[in-house]
Amino acid sequence: MARFHPLPVAAVDRLTDDSVALTFTVPVALRAEYRHAPGQHLALRRVVDGTEVRRTYSICSPAPAPGDEGPSTLRVGVRLVEGGEFSTYALKEIAAGDEIEVMTPAGRFTLDPAPGLYAAIVGGSGITPVLSIVSTLLAREPEARFCLIRGDRTTASTMFLEEVADLKDRYPERLQLVTVLSREEQQAGLPSGRLDRERLTGLLPALVPVAAVRGWFLCGPYGLVQGAEGALRGLGVERARIHEEIFHVDLVAPTTTAAAPAHSTVTARLDGRAGSWPVRDGESLLETVLRNRPDAPYACKGGVCGTCRAFLVTGEVRMDRNFALEPEETDAGYVLACQSHPLTEKVEVDFDR
Structure with a gap:
């Protein structure tokens, strides 16, 4: 399971007028957890006025070689987004020596090196x-x-x-x-x-x-x-x-307008433990799970990063949008929990698969 750890900022390098590269130091004890494939990303987290803000940024540094203990540093690129809460913070406030909550690597936009x-x-x-x-x-x-x-x-x-x-x-x-x-x-x-x-x-x-x-x-x-x-x-x-x-991604309409049942229950397996909870009106599966399991994985909540990917065990769902899963993943039964709404009275998903 993906987990957050506080990592010290080793350097903040200005790339352009509206972008920086953040370099984090990875302690020896955490290097195995931060092993990553080339192309994966990190979710960064901070709390603003009592509200948690997460954003994902891709790792730009080379991946550790097979057999290595893991990276001693991690580097990500951050470009300023107009009105962006985290990107503005990164460009204007983060400095070397600060500590940032960093999730362990995730993502499937990767390449397994081969000739x-x-x-x-x-x-x-x-x-x-x-x-x-x-x-x-x-x-x-x-x-x-x-x-x-x-x-x-x-x-x-x-x-x-x-x-x-x-x-x-x-x-x-x-x-x-x-x-x-x-x-x-x-x-x-x-x-x-x-x-x-x-x-x-x-x-x-x-x-x-x-x-x-x-x-x-x-x-x-x-x-x-x-x-x-x-x-x-x-x-x-x-x-x-x-x-x-x-x-x-600009806002797009849902891919389907199929009606949801009046009452639905979602069962979710996460980190080896399962629970079942009623879905409130209009909630996504992720929102339902988060009310009861704050450790559920997510980052963007926009259908882009794929951090909340889960396997649909039983039931049917409607995904509002999907810009993260490959066709073979959806064909295999995977959904984005942040974009999925129940179409049946019972839905079961597994975050551990």
Whole structure:
């Protein structure tokens, strides 16, 4: 089970005018708990006026090698969101020496390093988990290659500019880097503009042998990820080779309007213990469980991070939205508890599977 621990902040590095990188020190006794796969994220927690605020941020540092005790430090990237309670705090208040409540790593937007060609299409802060994926893959697998296609507004707004440049210098023959700026012309390279579906459909075959890519990693705002997926599917890439993580999502209507029963009960297994509780009108399964089990896992409550993933044992639910689970996960019976509402009188979920 994911758990929070207070971790000291070792450094706060300014990346751009509106983003920073936070580095945490991991004590020896906790390093095994903070072992992570490349691409996973951390949930950070603070209490504001008696209300708990959680936000997820992807780990940008390389994953520990197999057999290592675990990381001595963890680094995440934080971009300021307008009105964002935690991102504003991170950019304006957090300093080296502070302690932050940090959840152990979670997430399935990951790559198990293996030889072959891989590629990513990222926008803005979507570079953060891909930076961990690329640096880990190229360091561990001498027969691996990576094509990184990134879109940003301007050079000045580009997160981890130096870190990516260092990787390109270290692996000049194995890392292909393509940068597209939407609001600034470059002296060399591609013309400015957005990486939408139409442009990617024409661009991708000119950059990489699309059919030979073992895994595509799409990360960034909803529009970019959806456009990139559409371009890849149109180019014949099977869905199983496309991995997605969305950072920004506009409000969307529920995918179904099926009516809920008048009275429902949810049974949840969590950390080896089970309980059953009535669902209040309009509550999600996660909200019901949290009223009785405050240790239930969650982070964003927006259907994006996947921290609250649970296996649907019995019953039926309606998910308002899902931007975290892959099709094979939903086909296997997994749901997002924060987005799920009961459609039957009894629903049973298992957070431990």
